[in-house]
Amino acid sequence: MIRRISVLIALTLGVVSMSAKLPFDKYSINRKDLPDAAKEMLDEHFPKAKVSMIKVDRHLLKKTDYDVKLTNGTKIEFSNKGRWTSVNCNKKSVPESLVPQNIRNNVAKKYSGEKIVRISRSSLYYIVGLANGKELKYDRLGILQGEITKQEAEEFGIQALTEADSENADTTENPEP
Known part of the structure:
Protein backbone atom coordinates (compact mmCIF):
# COMPACT_ATOMS: atom_id res chain seq x y z
CA MET A 1 0.00 0.00 0.00
CA ILE A 2 2.79 2.45 0.93
CA ARG A 3 4.62 1.50 -2.25
CA ARG A 4 1.54 2.29 -4.38
CA ILE A 5 1.13 5.65 -2.68
CA SER A 6 4.83 6.41 -3.22
CA VAL A 7 4.53 5.50 -6.90
CA LEU A 8 1.39 7.61 -7.25
CA ILE A 9 3.08 10.59 -5.60
CA ALA A 10 6.17 10.17 -7.79
CA LEU A 11 4.04 10.03 -10.94
CA THR A 12 2.02 13.06 -9.88
CA LEU A 13 5.17 15.06 -9.13
CA GLY A 14 6.66 13.99 -12.45
CA VAL A 15 3.60 15.14 -14.41
CA VAL A 16 3.44 18.44 -12.52
CA SER A 17 7.14 19.15 -13.00
CA MET A 18 6.97 18.26 -16.69
CA SER A 19 3.96 20.50 -17.25
CA ALA A 20 5.72 23.35 -15.44
CA LYS A 21 8.62 23.06 -17.90
CA LEU A 22 6.44 23.06 -20.99
CA PRO A 23 7.02 26.14 -23.11
CA PHE A 24 4.26 28.65 -22.56
CA ASP A 25 5.81 31.38 -24.68
CA LYS A 26 4.63 32.02 -28.20
CA TYR A 27 6.53 34.04 -30.78
CA SER A 28 4.77 35.94 -33.50
CA ILE A 29 5.01 38.92 -35.80
CA ASN A 30 1.24 39.27 -36.10
CA ARG A 31 -0.20 42.30 -34.30
CA LYS A 32 -3.50 40.47 -33.89
CA ASP A 33 -1.83 38.53 -31.07
CA LEU A 34 -1.74 41.73 -28.99
CA PRO A 35 -4.56 43.15 -26.84
CA ASP A 36 -6.44 46.07 -28.42
CA ALA A 37 -4.89 48.62 -26.03
CA ALA A 38 -1.38 47.56 -27.09
CA LYS A 39 -2.27 47.87 -30.78
CA GLU A 40 -3.71 51.34 -30.15
CA MET A 41 -0.57 52.42 -28.29
CA LEU A 42 1.65 51.25 -31.15
CA ASP A 43 -0.56 53.03 -33.71
CA GLU A 44 -0.56 56.27 -31.71
CA HIS A 45 3.06 56.48 -30.57
CA PHE A 46 4.95 54.41 -33.17
CA PRO A 47 2.79 54.78 -36.31
CA LYS A 48 5.57 54.14 -38.84
CA ALA A 49 7.39 51.38 -36.96
CA LYS A 50 6.91 47.78 -37.95
CA VAL A 51 6.82 44.87 -35.54
CA SER A 52 9.79 42.52 -35.88
CA MET A 53 8.77 40.16 -33.06
CA ILE A 54 6.08 39.65 -30.44
CA LYS A 55 6.75 37.32 -27.54
CA VAL A 56 3.59 36.28 -25.76
CA ASP A 57 4.71 35.28 -22.26
CA ARG A 58 2.24 32.78 -20.89
CA HIS A 59 2.89 31.97 -17.27
CA LEU A 60 1.61 29.07 -15.23
CA LEU A 61 0.68 31.06 -12.13
CA LYS A 62 0.89 34.61 -13.47
CA LYS A 63 -1.00 36.56 -16.10
CA THR A 64 0.19 36.68 -19.70
CA ASP A 65 2.32 39.63 -20.76
CA TYR A 66 3.72 40.74 -24.10
CA ASP A 67 7.22 41.75 -25.23
CA VAL A 68 7.29 43.58 -28.54
CA LYS A 69 10.36 44.45 -30.57
CA LEU A 70 10.06 46.94 -33.41
CA THR A 71 12.25 47.00 -36.51
CA ASN A 72 13.80 50.29 -35.32
CA GLY A 73 15.16 48.46 -32.23
CA THR A 74 12.59 49.75 -29.74
CA LYS A 75 11.44 47.23 -27.13
CA ILE A 76 8.06 47.58 -25.43
CA GLU A 77 6.55 45.48 -22.68
CA PHE A 78 2.79 45.28 -22.19
CA SER A 79 0.63 43.89 -19.39
CA ASN A 80 -2.00 41.25 -20.03
CA LYS A 81 -4.52 44.03 -20.75
CA GLY A 82 -2.23 45.80 -23.21
CA ARG A 83 -1.09 48.62 -20.92
CA TRP A 84 2.54 49.48 -21.64
CA THR A 85 4.84 48.89 -18.68
CA SER A 86 8.24 49.57 -20.24
CA VAL A 87 9.57 51.27 -23.36
CA ASN A 88 13.26 51.08 -24.30
CA CYS A 89 14.25 53.04 -27.39
Whole structure:
Protein backbone atom coordinates (compact mmCIF):
# COMPACT_ATOMS: atom_id res chain seq x y z
CA MET A 1 0.00 0.00 0.00
CA ILE A 2 2.79 2.45 0.93
CA ARG A 3 4.62 1.50 -2.25
CA ARG A 4 1.54 2.29 -4.38
CA ILE A 5 1.13 5.65 -2.68
CA SER A 6 4.83 6.41 -3.22
CA VAL A 7 4.53 5.50 -6.90
CA LEU A 8 1.39 7.61 -7.25
CA ILE A 9 3.08 10.59 -5.60
CA ALA A 10 6.17 10.17 -7.79
CA LEU A 11 4.04 10.03 -10.94
CA THR A 12 2.02 13.06 -9.88
CA LEU A 13 5.17 15.06 -9.13
CA GLY A 14 6.66 13.99 -12.45
CA VAL A 15 3.60 15.14 -14.41
CA VAL A 16 3.44 18.44 -12.52
CA SER A 17 7.14 19.15 -13.00
CA MET A 18 6.97 18.26 -16.69
CA SER A 19 3.96 20.50 -17.25
CA ALA A 20 5.72 23.35 -15.44
CA LYS A 21 8.62 23.06 -17.90
CA LEU A 22 6.44 23.06 -20.99
CA PRO A 23 7.02 26.14 -23.11
CA PHE A 24 4.26 28.65 -22.56
CA ASP A 25 5.81 31.38 -24.68
CA LYS A 26 4.63 32.02 -28.20
CA TYR A 27 6.53 34.04 -30.78
CA SER A 28 4.77 35.94 -33.50
CA ILE A 29 5.01 38.92 -35.80
CA ASN A 30 1.24 39.27 -36.10
CA ARG A 31 -0.20 42.30 -34.30
CA LYS A 32 -3.50 40.47 -33.89
CA ASP A 33 -1.83 38.53 -31.07
CA LEU A 34 -1.74 41.73 -28.99
CA PRO A 35 -4.56 43.15 -26.84
CA ASP A 36 -6.44 46.07 -28.42
CA ALA A 37 -4.89 48.62 -26.03
CA ALA A 38 -1.38 47.56 -27.09
CA LYS A 39 -2.27 47.87 -30.78
CA GLU A 40 -3.71 51.34 -30.15
CA MET A 41 -0.57 52.42 -28.29
CA LEU A 42 1.65 51.25 -31.15
CA ASP A 43 -0.56 53.03 -33.71
CA GLU A 44 -0.56 56.27 -31.71
CA HIS A 45 3.06 56.48 -30.57
CA PHE A 46 4.95 54.41 -33.17
CA PRO A 47 2.79 54.78 -36.31
CA LYS A 48 5.57 54.14 -38.84
CA ALA A 49 7.39 51.38 -36.96
CA LYS A 50 6.91 47.78 -37.95
CA VAL A 51 6.82 44.87 -35.54
CA SER A 52 9.79 42.52 -35.88
CA MET A 53 8.77 40.16 -33.06
CA ILE A 54 6.08 39.65 -30.44
CA LYS A 55 6.75 37.32 -27.54
CA VAL A 56 3.59 36.28 -25.76
CA ASP A 57 4.71 35.28 -22.26
CA ARG A 58 2.24 32.78 -20.89
CA HIS A 59 2.89 31.97 -17.27
CA LEU A 60 1.61 29.07 -15.23
CA LEU A 61 0.68 31.06 -12.13
CA LYS A 62 0.89 34.61 -13.47
CA LYS A 63 -1.00 36.56 -16.10
CA THR A 64 0.19 36.68 -19.70
CA ASP A 65 2.32 39.63 -20.76
CA TYR A 66 3.72 40.74 -24.10
CA ASP A 67 7.22 41.75 -25.23
CA VAL A 68 7.29 43.58 -28.54
CA LYS A 69 10.36 44.45 -30.57
CA LEU A 70 10.06 46.94 -33.41
CA THR A 71 12.25 47.00 -36.51
CA ASN A 72 13.80 50.29 -35.32
CA GLY A 73 15.16 48.46 -32.23
CA THR A 74 12.59 49.75 -29.74
CA LYS A 75 11.44 47.23 -27.13
CA ILE A 76 8.06 47.58 -25.43
CA GLU A 77 6.55 45.48 -22.68
CA PHE A 78 2.79 45.28 -22.19
CA SER A 79 0.63 43.89 -19.39
CA ASN A 80 -2.00 41.25 -20.03
CA LYS A 81 -4.52 44.03 -20.75
CA GLY A 82 -2.23 45.80 -23.21
CA ARG A 83 -1.09 48.62 -20.92
CA TRP A 84 2.54 49.48 -21.64
CA THR A 85 4.84 48.89 -18.68
CA SER A 86 8.24 49.57 -20.24
CA VAL A 87 9.57 51.27 -23.36
CA ASN A 88 13.26 51.08 -24.30
CA CYS A 89 14.25 53.04 -27.39
CA ASN A 90 17.98 52.30 -26.93
CA LYS A 91 19.73 55.59 -27.68
CA LYS A 92 16.72 57.13 -29.42
CA SER A 93 14.23 59.36 -27.62
CA VAL A 94 11.08 57.88 -26.13
CA PRO A 95 8.09 59.63 -27.77
CA GLU A 96 7.25 62.70 -25.67
CA SER A 97 3.61 61.67 -25.57
CA LEU A 98 4.55 58.66 -23.39
CA VAL A 99 6.35 60.74 -20.77
CA PRO A 100 4.25 62.74 -18.28
CA GLN A 101 4.66 66.51 -18.66
CA ASN A 102 6.07 67.00 -15.13
CA ILE A 103 8.80 64.45 -15.84
CA ARG A 104 9.65 66.03 -19.20
CA ASN A 105 9.86 69.45 -17.56
CA ASN A 106 12.09 68.17 -14.75
CA VAL A 107 14.48 66.40 -17.13
CA ALA A 108 14.69 69.48 -19.37
CA LYS A 109 15.45 71.69 -16.37
CA LYS A 110 17.86 69.49 -14.38
CA TYR A 111 19.43 67.44 -17.18
CA SER A 112 19.43 69.94 -20.02
CA GLY A 113 20.08 68.39 -23.41
CA GLU A 114 19.65 64.79 -22.22
CA LYS A 115 17.25 62.48 -24.03
CA ILE A 116 14.86 60.14 -22.28
CA VAL A 117 15.64 56.78 -23.89
CA ARG A 118 13.83 54.40 -21.50
CA ILE A 119 10.76 54.58 -19.30
CA SER A 120 9.00 52.05 -17.10
CA ARG A 121 5.96 52.50 -14.94
CA SER A 122 4.21 50.73 -12.12
CA SER A 123 1.23 51.71 -10.01
CA LEU A 124 3.55 53.79 -7.80
CA TYR A 125 6.55 54.99 -9.81
CA TYR A 126 8.11 55.87 -13.11
CA ILE A 127 11.72 54.98 -13.80
CA VAL A 128 13.29 57.07 -16.55
CA GLY A 129 16.59 56.24 -18.24
CA LEU A 130 18.59 59.03 -19.82
CA ALA A 131 21.02 58.71 -22.73
CA ASN A 132 23.90 59.53 -20.36
CA GLY A 133 23.12 56.37 -18.35
CA LYS A 134 21.44 58.03 -15.37
CA GLU A 135 18.32 56.32 -14.02
CA LEU A 136 15.74 58.57 -12.34
CA LYS A 137 12.84 57.58 -10.13
CA TYR A 138 9.65 59.66 -10.13
CA ASP A 139 6.42 59.23 -8.21
CA ARG A 140 3.09 58.99 -10.06
CA LEU A 141 2.74 62.79 -9.91
CA GLY A 142 6.03 63.20 -11.77
CA ILE A 143 7.98 64.44 -8.74
CA LEU A 144 11.63 63.38 -8.80
CA GLN A 145 12.44 60.96 -5.98
CA GLY A 146 16.11 60.78 -6.90
CA GLU A 147 18.68 58.99 -9.00
CA ILE A 148 18.88 55.24 -8.63
CA THR A 149 21.47 52.64 -9.57
CA LYS A 150 21.13 50.49 -12.66
CA GLN A 151 20.61 47.49 -10.37
CA GLU A 152 17.66 49.22 -8.67
CA ALA A 153 16.25 50.13 -12.06
CA GLU A 154 16.55 46.53 -13.26
CA GLU A 155 14.85 45.30 -10.09
CA PHE A 156 12.03 47.66 -10.93
CA GLY A 157 11.83 46.13 -14.37
CA ILE A 158 13.57 48.54 -16.67
CA GLN A 159 16.58 47.13 -18.45
CA ALA A 160 19.53 49.45 -18.57
CA LEU A 161 21.50 49.66 -21.78
CA THR A 162 24.24 47.13 -22.11
CA GLU A 163 27.45 47.96 -23.89
CA ALA A 164 26.26 45.89 -26.85
CA ASP A 165 23.04 47.92 -27.05
CA SER A 166 25.06 51.13 -26.97
CA GLU A 167 27.34 49.97 -29.78
CA ASN A 168 24.43 48.85 -31.96
CA ALA A 169 22.12 51.78 -31.25
CA ASP A 170 21.59 54.59 -33.70
CA THR A 171 22.35 57.83 -31.87
CA THR A 172 20.10 59.98 -34.03
CA GLU A 173 16.66 61.04 -32.93
CA ASN A 174 13.97 58.41 -33.32
CA PRO A 175 12.49 59.02 -36.79
CA GLU A 176 9.59 56.69 -35.97
CA PRO A 177 7.99 58.12 -32.82
